[in-house]
Amino acid sequence: xxxxxxxxxxxxxxxxxxxxxxxxxxxxxxxxxxxxxxxxxxxxxxxxxxxxxxxxxxxxxxxxxxxxxxxxxxxxxxxxxxxxxxxxxxxxxxxxxxxxxxxxxxxxxxxxxxxxxxxxxxxxxxxxxxxxxxxxxxxxxxxxxxxxxxxxxxxxx
Amino acid sequence: xxxxxxxxxxxxxxxxxxxxxxxxxxxxxxxxxxxxxxxxxxxxxxxxxxxxxxxxxxxxxxxxxxxxxxxxxxxxxxxxxxxxxxxxxxxxxxxxxxxxxxxxxxxxxxxxxxxxxxxxxxxxxxxxxxxxxxxxxxxxxxxxxxxxxxxxxxxxxxxxxxxxxxxxxxxxxxxxxxxxxxxxxxxxxxxxxxxxxxxxxxxxxxxxxxxxxxxxxxxxxxxxxxxxxxxxxxxxxxxxxxxxxxxxxxxxxxxxxxxxxxxxxxxxxxxxxxxxxxxxxxxxxxxxxxxxxxxxxxxxxxxxxxxxxxxxxxxxxxxxxxxxxxxxxxxxxxxxxxxxxxxxxxxxxxxxxxxxxxxxxxxxxxxxxxxxxxxxxxxxxxxxxxxxxxxxxxxxxxxxxxxxxxxxxxxxxxxxxxxxxxxxxxxxxxxxxxxxxxxxxxxxxxxxxxxxxxxxxxxxxxxxxxxxxxxxxxxxxxxxxxxxxxxxxxxxxxxxxxxxxxxxxxxxxxxxxxxxxxxxxxxxxxxxxxxxxxxxxxxxxxx
Numbered sequence: 001x002x003x004x005x006x007x008x009x010x011x012x013x014x015x016x017x018x019x020x021x022x023x024x025x026x027x028x029x030x031x032x033x034x035x036x037x038x039x040x041x042x043x044x045x046x047x048x049x050x051x052x053x054x055x056x057x058x059x060x061x062x063x064x065x066x067x068x069x070x071x072x073x074x075x076x077x078x079x080x081x082x083x084x085x086x087x088x089x090x091x092x093x094x095x096x097x098x099x100x101x102x103x104x105x106x107x108x109x110x111x112x113x114x115x116x117x118x119x120x121x122x123x124x125x126x127x128x129x130x131x132x133x134x135x136x137x138x139x140x141x142x143x144x145x146x147x148x149x150x151x152x153x154x155x156x157x
Numbered sequence: 158x159x160x161x162x163x164x165x166x167x168x169x170x171x172x173x174x175x176x177x178x179x180x181x182x183x184x185x186x187x188x189x190x191x192x193x194x195x196x197x198x199x200x201x202x203x204x205x206x207x208x209x210x211x212x213x214x215x216x217x218x219x220x221x222x223x224x225x226x227x228x229x230x231x232x233x234x235x236x237x238x239x240x241x242x243x244x245x246x247x248x249x250x251x252x253x254x255x256x257x258x259x260x261x262x263x264x265x266x267x268x269x270x271x272x273x274x275x276x277x278x279x280x281x282x283x284x285x286x287x288x289x290x291x292x293x294x295x296x297x298x299x300x301x302x303x304x305x306x307x308x309x310x311x312x313x314x315x316x317x318x319x320x321x322x323x324x325x326x327x328x329x330x331x332x333x334x335x336x337x338x339x340x341x342x343x344x345x346x347x348x349x350x351x352x353x354x355x356x357x358x359x360x361x362x363x364x365x366x367x368x369x370x371x372x373x374x375x376x377x378x379x380x381x382x383x384x385x386x387x388x389x390x391x392x393x394x395x396x397x398x399x400x401x402x403x404x405x406x407x408x409x410x411x412x413x414x415x416x417x418x419x420x421x422x423x424x425x426x427x428x429x430x431x432x433x434x435x436x437x438x439x440x441x442x443x444x445x446x447x448x449x450x451x452x453x454x455x456x457x458x459x460x461x462x463x464x465x466x467x468x469x470x471x472x473x474x475x476x477x478x479x480x481x482x483x484x485x486x487x488x489x490x491x492x493x494x495x496x497x498x499x500x501x502x503x504x505x506x507x508x509x510x511x512x513x514x515x516x517x518x519x520x521x522x523x524x525x526x527x528x529x530x531x532x533x534x535x536x537x538x539x540x541x542x543x544x545x546x547x548x549x550x551x552x553x554x555x556x557x558x559x560x561x562x563x564x565x566x567x568x569x570x571x572x573x574x575x576x577x578x579x580x581x582x583x584x585x586x587x588x589x590x591x592x593x594x595x596x597x598x599x600x601x602x603x604x605x606x607x608x609x610x611x612x613x614x615x616x617x618x619x620x621x622x623x624x625x626x627x628x629x630x631x632x633x634x635x636x637x638x639x640x641x642x643x644x645x646x647x648x649x650x651x652x653x654x655x656x657x658x659x660x661x662x663x664x665x666x667x668x669x670x671x672x673x674x675x676x677x678x679x680x681x682x683x684x685x686x687x688x689x690x691x692x693x694x695x696x697x698x699x700x
Contacts, residue, residue, distance in 0.1 A: 077195065077278070079318025083394045086315055090433060106179065106196055113314035126187070132178060137171045139164045141308040143435045144315070151164040151308070152437035155444065 020119040028068040056084035060091040073101035082114045089115035089145040105129045115145035161269045169266045177259035201275030209253040212275040217285035217303040218246030218524040222515035227268045229507035242500040246524040278319045280310035284326045286334045287523040291533040293481040296348045298449045299329040309383045320397035321405035336642030338370045354378045360411030363612035367648045368408040371416040388426035452519035458484025472555040488532040491554040495591045499565045500528030509550040559596040561587040568608030575608035577625025577632035601681045618642035620683045622649040634661040639686045664698045671697035
C-alpha cells in the first residue's frame with residue numbers, strides 16, 4: 001500500500017471520481033452538494049453529500065431525485081456512516097452509495113454489507129488485500145443490506 | 158451446551174485467516190499501529206505495560222473440558238503458565254507475543270473458541286448467569302437468548318465502529334448473579350401468560366460515571382429480540398457521543414436525552430427494522446435450545462451428603478449451592494486463595510478443573526463475573542471426591558461471597574491505564590481477614606477493587622469498594638460503601654478522604670468492626686449499611 005502521507009485526499013477524490021466501484025451503470029460526475037443545500041430545494045442537483053452527523057432519514061422523501069449519495073467518514077473510527085447507509089437502503093434507495101474519506105481495506109467488507117457500492121478512500125487500497133478481504137468469509141450471521149443469505153436461513157431454508 | 162456446525166466453524170476459521178493477514182501487514186509495516194490498533198483490539202489483543210495481553214472469549218461463561226484444557230495448553234505454551242479469568246467471564250493471558258497471536262487463535266478454533274470482539278468499540282462477549290441451566294429460580298435457560306445474540310453480534314456490519322464498547326447480559330431469574338443492570342443492555346427473561354419474553358434495561362454501566370440501567374421495554378419476545386436490540390444499537394450508533402471518549406457510552410446518551418426519549422426513538426426504529434426480516438425463525442431458536450437441554454441427570458440420584466469431615470462441611474456450606482435437579486448441586490471453585498491473585502489459575506489447575514468437569518459435571522464449566530469457576534451439575538454423592546481433588550490442587554478455598562472473595566482488576570502491575578496497584582492490595586486485605594471463622598462471622602461481603610476510575614474491578618458495585626487513584630504521584634485508595642451488583646442493585650458512596658495501601662486495609666477493618674457492633678439479627682453488611690447509613694461508618698473510619 002502507498003504511504004498514506006503521500007496521498008493527497010483532494011487528488012484522490014478529484015471530481016468525485018470513486019477509486020472503487022461495484023456498479024455497472026455510469027458513475028455520476030456531478031459534485032455532491034450538502035444535505036442542507038439539497039433540502040432547500042433550489043437545485044437540480046442529484047448528488048448529495050452526507051456528513052457523519054447528518055440525518056440520512058431527511059433524504060428518504062426525495063430518493064427519486066437522487067443518483068449519488070456520498071457518506072463522509074472523517075475517521076475510520078466514526079461508524080455513523082454505516083447506519084446512514086442501512087437507512088438509505090432500507091428506505092428503498094437504489095442509486096450509488098459512496099463511502100468517502102478515511103475508508104480502510106478492513107472496513108470495506110462491512111461497508112459493502114451495509115449497502116455501499118462505491119468508495120472514495122483517502123489513501124490507496126491495495127488490490128490484493130482488498131480481494132482477500134472481500135472473499136474471505138463464506139458465511140454471515142446476519143441479514144443486512146447485501147445479498148448474503150444469513151446462516152440461520154441456510155440452516156432452516 | 159452449544160456446539161458449532163459447519164457455518165460457525167467456517168466463520169471462526171476465516172477470522173483466524175483474517176487476523177493472520179492483519180498481523181502480517183502490521184509486521185511488514187504495510188499498516189500503521191494506529192490503523193492496526195482497532196483491528197487487533199477487535200481480536201482481544203491489547204498492548205499492556207510489559208507485553209501484549211490476549212483476551213479469549215468464553216461466550217456467556219460456558220465451556221467444556223476440551224475447551225478448558227486448551228486454555229491450560231495456551232497458558233503453558235504461549236504464556237507463563239497462568240491464565241486470568243475476568244469479570245466479563247472471559248480469560249486473558251498477560252504475556253503474549255504479537256507474532257504468536259495468530260497461532261493461538263488457530264489452536265482456539267480447533268475447540269470452537271476465539272477472541273472475536275473481546276475488545277474494541279463493538280458488541281462484546283454476551284454475559285449471563287453462571288448458574289444458568291442449574292438454578293432452581295430460573296424461568297428458562299438464558300443462554301439460548303445469549304447464543305442468538307452472540308451470532309447476531311458477531312461481525313455485525315453496522316455495529317463494529319460504535320462510539321464505545323457495548324456489553325449485553327441475559328439472565329432468567331429474579332436473583333441477579335451477573336450484574337445485569339450494570340450492562341449497556343441487560344435482559345431479564347420473564348414469563349407472562351405462559352409466554353417467555355425479556356424485560357430490557359438499557360444504559361447501565363460502571364466506569365467513571367456509574368449508572369443503573371432503567372427499564373426501556375417491559376417485554377420483548379424471542380421473535381422480536383434481534384430487531385429490537387438492533388434498533389437499540391442503531392439509535393446509539395447514530396446519536397451516541399463521539400466527541401469525548403469518556404462520554405461515549407450509551408448510558409451518557411440515555412442520561413442526556415432521558416429514558417423516555419430514548420425509548421421513543423427505539424420504538425420508532427424498531428418499526429423500521431422489524432420490517433427487514435432480521436429475526437431468525439423459531440426453528441433456529443429451537444435448534445439452539447435443544448443444545449441447552451438439561452443433561453442426562455440420574456433421576457434416582459440420592460440427596461444428602463456425609464458432613465462428618467468438618468473442613469468439607471465448611472466448604473459445602475460456603476461454596477455449594479442448590480440445584481434444580483434433586484440429588485445434584487452447583488459447585489463454585491474459588492480462585493481467591495488467601496494471598497493469591499484474584500482470578501488467576503495455573504495451567505495445572507485449569508487441567509484439574511477440566512478433568513473434574515468431565516468426570517463429575519456433565520463436561521461443563523462456567524466462568525463467573527466474580528472471577529471464579531463453577532461446576533454446574535455435580536451429583537451430591539460426588540461432592541466429597543470433588544472437594545478432595547480441589548483441595549489437592551489448592552482450589553478448595555471456602556470463601557465464596559466472603560470478604561476474601563475479592564474482585565480485582567489487573568491494576569498497575571499490568572494495565573497501562575491504571576493509577577494504582579490492585580492485586581497487592583487484594584492480597585493484603587485477604588491476608589488481614591484470613592481467619593476463616595472471622596470471615597464467616599462477617600458473612601456475605603462483596604469487596605471489589607479497581608486500580609483506576611474505569612472501574613474494571615467493579616468497585617461501584619462492591620458492598621465495600623476500593624478505588625485506586627493517583628494523588629500527586631503516589632497511589633491513593635478511596636473507600637466506597639453500599640454498592641451492589643445483584644438484584645438489589647445500588648452504587649457505592651465514597652466515605653471521604655483516601656488512604657495509602659496500609660491505611661485502606663485498616664479503614665476496611667474499622668468498617669467491618671463497626672458492622673459487627675451494629676448489626677441486627679440476620680443482617681448482612683449491606684443490610685446494616687442501608688439501615689444505619691454512612692455516618693456511623695465515617696465516624697469509625699475518621700474518628
